[in-house]
Amino acid sequence: MTKKQDANTDSKPLVDFAVGIGGAAGQGIATPGNILARIFARRGLNLNAYNAYQSLIRGGHTFLTIRASNGPVRSMGDSLDVMVPLNQDTMDRHLGVMPSGSSVIYDEAKITPENTPEGVQLCPLPIKELIVGNKLAANTVAVAVILNMLGIEFDDLVDALERIFSRKGKAVVESNMEIAQRGYDYAADNFSAFPYKAPRLSKGLAVVTGNEATGMGALAAGVKFYAAYPMSPSTGVLMYIAQHARELGVMVRQVEDEIGVMNMVIGAAHAGCRAMCATSGGGFALMTEAIGMSGMIETPIVCVDVQRAGPATGMPTKTEQGDLWQLLGAGQGDYQKFIVAPVSQTDLFNTIPELFNLTDRYQCPGLVLSDLLISEGTSTVDPDDLNWQPDIDRGQMIFPNGSTSDNPYGGYNDNDYLRYVNTESGISPRAVPGVPGHIHVAASDEHDEDGTLISDEFTNPHKRRMMVEKRARKMDTVLDAIDPPELVGPNDGAATLVGFGSTWGVVLEAIEKLASENNIVVNQLHIKWIVPFHADAISSVLADSQKIIIVENNYSGQFARYLRSETGIKGDAHIRKYDGEPFMPHHIVDGVKAILARETDLYVPTHEMMV
Amino acid sequence: MTTTTTAADIVEKSIISNGIPLSNVEVTRDSYKGKIDPDWCPGCGDFGVLTAMQKALSELGKQPHECITISGIGCSSNLPGFINTYGMHTLHGRALAVATGMKMANHELTVMVTGGDGDGFGIGGNHFLHTMRRNVDLTYIVMDNQIYGLTTGQTSPTSALGMETKSTPEGNLENPINPMPLAMVGGATFVARAYTGQQAHLVDILKQAISHKGFSLVDVFSPCVTYNKDNTYQWFKARVKKLEDSGHDRTDFHSALDKGYMWGDEIPIGVFWQREDLPTLNDLEPVLDEGGPLAYRTLGITKTQSDSLMTEMM
Incomplete structure (x- = not known):
C-alpha cells in the first residue's frame, strides 16, 4: 500500500x-x-x-x-x-x-x-x-x-x-x-x-493530476475506446485521453448522456476492446443499469467515479467520499464486480491496468472509486514508479484466427461453442463478434449456457440457479489475486486509524505528527480494495487493535457501516468531515487526541480556511 | 451439472470438420435460421420482419458471423435470438448506444439494430437523435406496432391521438411522433418505411438499407394482433401506397419531408430520403484509417510513446 x-x-x-x-x-x-x-x-x-x-x-x-x-x-x-x-x-x-x-x-x-x-x-x-x-x-x-x-x-x-x-x-x-x-x-x-x-x-519529478494519472494508466492498460459525458471533477480524464488519442490509436467519443456512455463502452468492450469511462456520482447514477448488464452478459468494462459532494448536483467542485454505497449497490440484482479505491495519483495510474487484467479474467465490471481530492489534486510522481508497459492478461478470449499474433485462443470451432458454458471456475471462454463458428447472443435477460433467453417463455428455475451460481463462482478465488491491506506502524499503537481511498496520505501524515509533535503512537490500516474485501485479513489485524478509529470524508460513516457489514467490527470512534473540503493533517491529529482523551467518539473538525 | 470446458479445450477442437473456412460456405436463408423459434403471438407482424431480414442478408451474401443484430427490450427486441448472427439483447432503449460502440470498435461488422417503437422513440429517443446525427453506419429496423405489447397494451410514442389503450382508457391525449420527418431532419442518411404485409417490398428496402453507408432507418408497420385493435392488417392494407409508384425522388429533401408528413387515408411506404455524399462516423474517425478493427489490435503503448508522454509531465 x-x-x-x-x-x-x-x-x-x-x-x-x-x-x-x-x-x-x-x-x-x-x-x-x-x-x-x-x-x-x-x-x-x-x-x-x-x-x-x-x-x-x-x-x-x-x-x-x-x-x-x-x-x-x-x-x-x-x-x-x-x-x-x-x-x-x-x-x-x-x-x-x-x-x-x-x-x-x-x-x-x-x-x-x-x-x-x-x-x-x-x-x-x-x-x-x-x-x-x-x-x-x-x-x-x-x-x-x-x-x-x-x-x-x-x-x-x-x-x-x-x-x-x-x-x-x-x-x-x-x-x-x-x-x-x-x-x-x-x-x-x-x-x-x-x-x-x-x-x-x-x-x-513529474507533475500530474490524478485525472491525468488515470488517463495515463488507461493508455498503459491498452484502452482503445474511451467515452464520456463531461462532468466535474472527472472531465480531466476525458481531456487527457482526447489530447493523445489520435497519436496512440485510441477512439474517444463524447456521448449524449452517461446512459449512452456506459452502453457505448459496453458495445465496444463486447466487440473486444478494452473500453473505459469516467464520471462523477450523478453520471454514475445514470450508468448503473448498464453496469448491471456488463455483469449479466459478462462483458468487462472499467468505470471511474470521481466523487464530488452530493446528493443531486451537490457541490460540483468540492470533495467527498459519499458514493461508496452507490457503487456497492449500483444497478438492480446480484452481480459480480470489482470496486477499488486508489490512494494517490501514482496509485490511480497503476490501478487501471491491474483492474483491467482482473475484469478481463473474471469478465465483469470494474469500478474505481476516486474523488476530487486526488483526481483534480496535483502531485509529483517519480517516473520510475509508473509502469507504462504492464503485463496484459485478457483472460480467456477468442479472437478471429490470425488477427492478433499473441492470441492463444484464436481459431475456428464449429458447433460446440457455448458462450456461457457452465465451467468449474465459472469463467466461460469469451468469443468476440466476428469469429466464425462462435455465433451467440449476449442477453441482458437471464440466459442459458448458449445465450438463449430463459427469462420469459423458457423460464426454468434450475437453469436460473445454475447461471446465478456460475457467475458467482467466478469470485470464489478472486481474493488470491489481490493483496490484503497491511498494518503500517507499531502493532501496539494506542489506536488504529482505518480509512479508504484518497485519505491515505493525510492520515499517514497525521500519524507522523501525532508521534513527532504529540508523542502519541497510533498505526494505520488503509483499505484500497472494497470488493472483493479481505474481511478475514482485516478482522485479524483489527482484533489486536487498541482502539479502532475510522476516518472518512462523509457524514454517515459509509465505510464504517461497510466494515461492520463485512466483518461485524464496529469502529470504536470516528473522525468525519463533510464540508466539501479535504482533511488537513491537524484535523485528524486533533480528532485522535480528543478521542483518546475520551472527549468524544465522533469528531467532526471545523475547516478554518474559508474557501 | 458442471462441465469443465476451457478455452484450451476449444482450441483443441478448433479445426472445422471439412477443412473449409466458414467464410467460403455459401449462404442461404436457412443460414440465418436461429437456434430457437420465435415466441411471438401467432399473427404478429414481427414474423414477417424476421423472414425479410433473413432473406435480405442471404441475398446480399453476408456471412452470419460477420453480422451482429443488437436489440433493446420488448417483443420485437427478442429478434436476435431468432436469427443466426452474432447478437446482443441489451437494455430497454439502449440498443443504438451499444451498437455505436460495437460499430466503432469493429467497423468491419454489419451492424443491425432491431426493436420497437417504445424502445426506440420513447425510452431510447435521445440515443436515436444522436446516432442519426453521427451518421453511424448501421441499419435500424423498428417494428412499429403503435402500442406497448410486452407490457400488455399501453400507449406508445407512435399511438394515434385518441387511441384507447390500457393506460389511456379515455383516449390518448398526446400527439404521436412521426419517425419519417424526425429522422430526416435528425440527420439520418437513409429513411424508409415498410409494411410487414408486403414482404417483397420489405426485403428490397432492407437490402438497400443494409447496403447503405451511414445511418439507415427502416420503420416497419408490424401490427400487434393482440393489443392494437386499431392499426390492423386490414387498416394498413387499405392505406399503404408505395412511393415508387408515385415517382418520388428520394434525393429531394423537401419532397421527402412532404411525403413523410402524409398520414390518413393514404400512407406512403418506401424509401423517402437518401443521401450518399456524407461520410459515416467510422469514415471520419482517423483512428480507423489503418490497422483494422480497433477490437483486434495489440494493446499497450511503446516505450518511445510513453517516454514522450512522460516528458510532457516533467
Missing part, C-alpha cells in the same frame, strides 16, 4: 513549505501555480497542490495551495508560509490565519492588509512600476518574489517561463523575463528571505 511513494527524499535538513495563491476565478491563478509546481518538481522536490474553487468561470474565490518538500508530501498540509492574495477578498479571508514567520505578497496599489497577525512579513509590491504596462505579467512578479525568498536561482525561472510562454512568442517570453528579473531583484532588496533555501535533489 505504501509503495515507493516516499522515494525522492534526501538526507539534507528537511524543508517543507506551502504557498497559497488566491483570487477570483479568471484572475490567472493557474499559470503562476503551474510555474511554481514545475520549478519545484524539476528541483526534485515532492509536492502536493490542491485548488479550492467553485463552479463558475469568473469571480468567486479560488485558492490554490502548493506544498513542497524534500521529504514526503502527502497532503496540502496544515498552514501556509507564503500567501499571494490577488484581490482584497483573499487578503481579508486568509490574513488572519497566517502564522508567525510567514509572508504575504501583494500589490500595494490594490490591496490593503488589516489586522496583520504578529510575526507575518508584509511584502507590498509596486506592481505597476515593476510591470511597466504588461498587465498580464503581474502574477509573474509574485512568482519571482517567492522564488527569491526561497533562495531558488533565477535560472530556474528562466527555464520555466520559456516553457510556459514559448507558445505565445518570443516577445511575451522576453517581457516576462524582464519583469521577473525586476521582481526578483526587488524582493532581494526589500524583503527578508526564508531562513532556509529550497533544496535541489538529483532527480527531477
Whole structure:
C-alpha cells in the first residue's frame, strides 16, 4: 500500500513549505501555480497542490495551495508560509490565519492588509512600476518574489517561463523575463528571505493530476475506446485521453448522456476492446443499469467515479467520499464486480491496468472509486514508479484466427461453442463478434449456457440457479489475486486509524505528527480494495487493535457501516468531515487526541480556511 | 451439472470438420435460421420482419458471423435470438448506444439494430437523435406496432391521438411522433418505411438499407394482433401506397419531408430520403484509417510513446 511513494527524499535538513495563491476565478491563478509546481518538481522536490474553487468561470474565490518538500508530501498540509492574495477578498479571508514567520505578497496599489497577525512579513509590491504596462505579467512578479525568498536561482525561472510562454512568442517570453528579473531583484532588496533555501535533489519529478494519472494508466492498460459525458471533477480524464488519442490509436467519443456512455463502452468492450469511462456520482447514477448488464452478459468494462459532494448536483467542485454505497449497490440484482479505491495519483495510474487484467479474467465490471481530492489534486510522481508497459492478461478470449499474433485462443470451432458454458471456475471462454463458428447472443435477460433467453417463455428455475451460481463462482478465488491491506506502524499503537481511498496520505501524515509533535503512537490500516474485501485479513489485524478509529470524508460513516457489514467490527470512534473540503493533517491529529482523551467518539473538525 | 470446458479445450477442437473456412460456405436463408423459434403471438407482424431480414442478408451474401443484430427490450427486441448472427439483447432503449460502440470498435461488422417503437422513440429517443446525427453506419429496423405489447397494451410514442389503450382508457391525449420527418431532419442518411404485409417490398428496402453507408432507418408497420385493435392488417392494407409508384425522388429533401408528413387515408411506404455524399462516423474517425478493427489490435503503448508522454509531465 505504501509503495515507493516516499522515494525522492534526501538526507539534507528537511524543508517543507506551502504557498497559497488566491483570487477570483479568471484572475490567472493557474499559470503562476503551474510555474511554481514545475520549478519545484524539476528541483526534485515532492509536492502536493490542491485548488479550492467553485463552479463558475469568473469571480468567486479560488485558492490554490502548493506544498513542497524534500521529504514526503502527502497532503496540502496544515498552514501556509507564503500567501499571494490577488484581490482584497483573499487578503481579508486568509490574513488572519497566517502564522508567525510567514509572508504575504501583494500589490500595494490594490490591496490593503488589516489586522496583520504578529510575526507575518508584509511584502507590498509596486506592481505597476515593476510591470511597466504588461498587465498580464503581474502574477509573474509574485512568482519571482517567492522564488527569491526561497533562495531558488533565477535560472530556474528562466527555464520555466520559456516553457510556459514559448507558445505565445518570443516577445511575451522576453517581457516576462524582464519583469521577473525586476521582481526578483526587488524582493532581494526589500524583503527578508526564508531562513532556509529550497533544496535541489538529483532527480527531477513529474507533475500530474490524478485525472491525468488515470488517463495515463488507461493508455498503459491498452484502452482503445474511451467515452464520456463531461462532468466535474472527472472531465480531466476525458481531456487527457482526447489530447493523445489520435497519436496512440485510441477512439474517444463524447456521448449524449452517461446512459449512452456506459452502453457505448459496453458495445465496444463486447466487440473486444478494452473500453473505459469516467464520471462523477450523478453520471454514475445514470450508468448503473448498464453496469448491471456488463455483469449479466459478462462483458468487462472499467468505470471511474470521481466523487464530488452530493446528493443531486451537490457541490460540483468540492470533495467527498459519499458514493461508496452507490457503487456497492449500483444497478438492480446480484452481480459480480470489482470496486477499488486508489490512494494517490501514482496509485490511480497503476490501478487501471491491474483492474483491467482482473475484469478481463473474471469478465465483469470494474469500478474505481476516486474523488476530487486526488483526481483534480496535483502531485509529483517519480517516473520510475509508473509502469507504462504492464503485463496484459485478457483472460480467456477468442479472437478471429490470425488477427492478433499473441492470441492463444484464436481459431475456428464449429458447433460446440457455448458462450456461457457452465465451467468449474465459472469463467466461460469469451468469443468476440466476428469469429466464425462462435455465433451467440449476449442477453441482458437471464440466459442459458448458449445465450438463449430463459427469462420469459423458457423460464426454468434450475437453469436460473445454475447461471446465478456460475457467475458467482467466478469470485470464489478472486481474493488470491489481490493483496490484503497491511498494518503500517507499531502493532501496539494506542489506536488504529482505518480509512479508504484518497485519505491515505493525510492520515499517514497525521500519524507522523501525532508521534513527532504529540508523542502519541497510533498505526494505520488503509483499505484500497472494497470488493472483493479481505474481511478475514482485516478482522485479524483489527482484533489486536487498541482502539479502532475510522476516518472518512462523509457524514454517515459509509465505510464504517461497510466494515461492520463485512466483518461485524464496529469502529470504536470516528473522525468525519463533510464540508466539501479535504482533511488537513491537524484535523485528524486533533480528532485522535480528543478521542483518546475520551472527549468524544465522533469528531467532526471545523475547516478554518474559508474557501 | 458442471462441465469443465476451457478455452484450451476449444482450441483443441478448433479445426472445422471439412477443412473449409466458414467464410467460403455459401449462404442461404436457412443460414440465418436461429437456434430457437420465435415466441411471438401467432399473427404478429414481427414474423414477417424476421423472414425479410433473413432473406435480405442471404441475398446480399453476408456471412452470419460477420453480422451482429443488437436489440433493446420488448417483443420485437427478442429478434436476435431468432436469427443466426452474432447478437446482443441489451437494455430497454439502449440498443443504438451499444451498437455505436460495437460499430466503432469493429467497423468491419454489419451492424443491425432491431426493436420497437417504445424502445426506440420513447425510452431510447435521445440515443436515436444522436446516432442519426453521427451518421453511424448501421441499419435500424423498428417494428412499429403503435402500442406497448410486452407490457400488455399501453400507449406508445407512435399511438394515434385518441387511441384507447390500457393506460389511456379515455383516449390518448398526446400527439404521436412521426419517425419519417424526425429522422430526416435528425440527420439520418437513409429513411424508409415498410409494411410487414408486403414482404417483397420489405426485403428490397432492407437490402438497400443494409447496403447503405451511414445511418439507415427502416420503420416497419408490424401490427400487434393482440393489443392494437386499431392499426390492423386490414387498416394498413387499405392505406399503404408505395412511393415508387408515385415517382418520388428520394434525393429531394423537401419532397421527402412532404411525403413523410402524409398520414390518413393514404400512407406512403418506401424509401423517402437518401443521401450518399456524407461520410459515416467510422469514415471520419482517423483512428480507423489503418490497422483494422480497433477490437483486434495489440494493446499497450511503446516505450518511445510513453517516454514522450512522460516528458510532457516533467
